[in-house]
Amino acid sequence: MKAASSALFLEFSLLCEKLSSTSSNSEKVRLLASYLRNLESEDLGIAVDFLLGRASRVRSSEGRANVAFATVRDALCQVVTFSDDQLLQLYKEHGDLGEVAMELLSSGHAAPLVRGQLTLKRIRDGMDDIASAQGSGSEKRKVMTLTGLLLDSSPLEAKYLIKILTSDMRIGVSEGFIAEAAAEAFSVGKEAVRKAYLLVNDMSKVAVMAKEGRLSDAGFSLFTPIRPMLAEPASSARQIIDDMGRCYVEDKYDGIRLQVHKKGGEVRLYSRAMDDVTRFFPEIVEQISRLNEDFALDGELIYEAGGRLRFFSLQKLLRNEGRREKHPLKFVAFDALYAKGRSLLDLPLVERKRELFALGYDNCAPFKEVSAPEDLERAFKDSIARGNEGIVAKDPESTYQPGARGKRWFKLKKALDTLDVVVIGAQYGNGKRKGLLSDYVFAVRRSRDDPTLVPIGKAYSGLTDEELRDYHDFFMRNKIGEKGNTVWVLPRLVIEVGFQSIQRSARYESGYALRFPRIISVRADKKLDEIDDLQRVEDLFKAQG
């Protein structure tokens, strides 16, 4: 008898099948709980990671394996024969690489006579191998390892193998359900599991803690980031006041969310996804390490010069390790999570602000208390005038709720600009939008006198499923060509797109692109000669300052 036995991957795959075919939340929890209950600790950790599409633990906190379409295609090539056309066709039909793999394997070209048995641990080892591949030849190595696993996979197992590897599970299960299931499986309180998760921030660890009765070990600790609290979008100052009454308001900066932990001489910076980004921003480390106290702060990293380009300037630095030049970076702190040796998460904002300002850090975000819509409105205008995105309004009595987008923090952003554009193409969707033209490419006129259409962006967001289905048929009737994933259509459908701002772009012929585009309405009343032109785009771009 082998000591290192491990749960079968086939059972895991069957569970996933059941999960994806049920829409009932309670049924999902029940299925998960009865599966998780019988796993020993190591398998439990792996199973939770896999359920969340987290392939490996090496190299990346988010479990990414640096594998997507191309690598999977190359591995499948080793196992089954198919043409490029076939593959694209299948992908178009299924909108999901895992399902494509299942389909290809079940056509039965290459099933070996004897298949090794796949266990969770064996898959995890393979995933680790793939994720840790680096340097010259790493692509080949990834393909080889994946091929090895595929050779031992039944079609169903291949489906989930690929889904995990590409972090593309789509089984309707995420952290929330796992938390509930772990509570049920190991007979512990749901709240205890949730609370541990907010602090430990790793569902696979939390599940194991629940199993082993160690949930109470969880506590806030320095150098373990927590999920940042989020703000709910609001449509007006009045709505915010109606919901919260009195609130604290501060500017919404166009930067990068940052959590700063300091203990003694050690300073660590964490991004919104809780990746350690310390190495990219030495300026901030230097500023923070001058301070005396130990603490954890929440705030926004901003670029102080560059006008409209502030966010882009930051983005350039984000992966740029070991640079020599200095940049005008500033960490604006707006919350304190930990100070004086204790967690502040359960204190109301009023007191957290007090603790924050008591640290003597000179870049705390200024804030004001308001209780009238007009005052909030004024704060909003002032913020825009300072070149910021809008405001965030917070309930002074609220505790810090990690990861929550509740009605305790609201954000109010600048009103959208809009353009009337015409749809010139549409792309096939993935997952639940498989086989559906679900992403529209649109264009403006070159000028008032020149009706040539120049592409400027893509959008789907804003349409309902029903509308997508209707326009799918419309586009198929107006199809004039097809290339890759895109169907080109006669320019007949005029839509109004909203966006946050306009960017220079090499991606589109127009030379511009839209930030956060969405479809506001379909302008069936408008004709092709009524859409906006490039001149207007340029005007809007310049007006941004």
Place this chain on the structure above:
DNA sequence: GCTGATGCGTC
């Protein structure tokens, strides 16, 4: 050494 494809993380 350069270029294009690919992957990933920020908003």
Place this chain on the structure above:
DNA sequence: GTCGGAC
């Protein structure tokens, strides 16, 4: 970041 859909 955005949004719609389902519970």
Place this chain on the structure above:
DNA sequence: GTCCGACGACGCATCAGC
């Protein structure tokens, strides 16, 4: 209220292939 999935633009790192 909350969770989930289907999507936008950008820029950088990495690797394959020339």
